[in-house]
Amino acid sequence: MKLTRIAPLGALVAASALILAGCASNEAAADGNTPSGDSSAAALSGTINGIGSSAQGTAQQTWIAGIQTANPDLNINYDPQGSGAGRKSFISGAADFAGSDAALSDDELAGSFAMCADGTKAIDLPVYISPIAIAYNLEGVDDLKLDAATIAGIFSGKITTWNDPQIAALNEGADLPDASITVVHRSDDSGTTQNFTEYLAANAADAWGQEPSQTFPFQVGDAAKGTSGVAEATKSAKNSITYIDESGAAGLSIAQLKVGDTFVKISADGAAAVVADSPLVEGRADGDLAIDIDRTDTQDGAWPLVLVSYLIACQQYQDADTASLVSSYIQYVASSEAQQAAAAQAGSAPLSAELSAQVIAAAQTIK
The missing domain is CATH 3.40.190.10 (Periplasmic binding protein-like II)
Structure with missing residues (x-):
């Protein structure tokens, strides 16, 4: 039976503090600043809003509890209206990020994104496998x-x-x-x-x-x-x-x-084994990690009826503060600690070390 309670906050707090320090360290290496302007790098503040996948609902509760407890001035709202609603809201500018069990389509990528800087697009970052x-x-x-x-x-x-x-x-x-x-x-x-x-x-x-x-x-x-x-x-x-x-x-x-x-x-x-055997979708922008799932995988124990759920964000936001918060949140979500916490609550499969590293590297390029 799946657990319905949130994991002990102490473990999540410790995990979020570690990953946020790493996030800020990476950002400092790039531009000499941390999101909060504090070299301790643990304190994030501000608000970002996400809409999307109801399948991600339990995982999002877990991730948000962890990162907000470590950062009392940070407020992340996530409304599990469904993947389609999430993508539509993100495209229109009603959400800072989307949760979606389907990557953006070619038609969606051909359009514009209200939150993104002119001439830039959105990217799909896998964070939840179930x-x-x-x-x-x-x-x-x-x-x-x-x-x-x-x-x-x-x-x-x-x-x-x-x-x-x-x-x-x-x-x-x-x-x-x-x-x-x-x-x-x-x-x-x-x-x-x-x-x-x-x-x-x-x-x-x-x-x-x-x-x-x-x-x-x-x-x-x-x-x-x-x-x-x-x-x-x-x-x-x-x-x-x-x-x-x-x-x-x-x-x-x-x-x-x-x-x-x-x-x-x-x-x-x-x-997870099916996802590990599946390639990335060809022709996507740098940093877009949409996965072309092999639905006919028959390896021992494979479950090809699998979803990969994404956080969808801008390559470059019009607002730099939003970009910093979304980038830090995605880096936390993709960390081993956050993935294990979500697995304990939602029964999901943690990202592999390789895929986690890819997602974190892509999130670090968000600006």
Whole structure:
């Protein structure tokens, strides 16, 4: 079961103090100044606002608690409205940074960003890796097994009962009821939906029949907003099923996923292994670390139904104070201490040492 409390603040305070000292040291090396003008470099002050991914919600609570406790004059607000809302708010200038389970699209990058200096763009920095669960509420079935084609059939509305022969063939001996399946999906534009549909398009294209999208493409079942919304809707409806960031799946059963010829149980390690095997998206600006996830990875234990969630920031802000705070916050978030704290609370996979170093280096270039 996932923990819902915030990790002990003492550990987070110590971690944030260490990373912030490192942030300021790096900035001092570049321009001779620290964000606060104090050589101790531990004190940040001011306010920045983020909007975005609800999957990041628990992690953001953890990160913000750590950095703000070490810096009482720092105020970071994060509103988990969803990835689509986060990107739109950042593009329009309503947020200083965005959390998104999908990187900026080519069309979005071709436009302008209200917070960014003229002639500069935004960059995608991965900070949160988590498996997406196929979570269900089905009495008497504790170890459901599904493959991509069957998941596609269920969520497209082609498979409508739990004892359908396609489900039964994967679950020999299970007592599957003759009951209608209630599909629960996101009502809002969602990076989780983007990752879910990318997985189905890559592994069950014929059964799914749709291009990847942040908008759920079928008029089937019940719709709910955000990670918490689909979790509550699934818990409230017998014989229901949803796709959800694992951090929100507490209290629900989680299906095993057929990967290659083997059924695999969900794990953060399996999600992290897929990300480690995946290249960066080609053609992006320096400092943009969008990842081209290999959805067909079949290595032992792999969980290719994975989301990589980003903090989206300007390469260069119009306001230097905002730039300094966003840069320091991202460097803290990508640190080993902050990543481990989020893993303890959200069940996410910490960034690898290599990816953490890349994100911190990219955040240091924000100005």
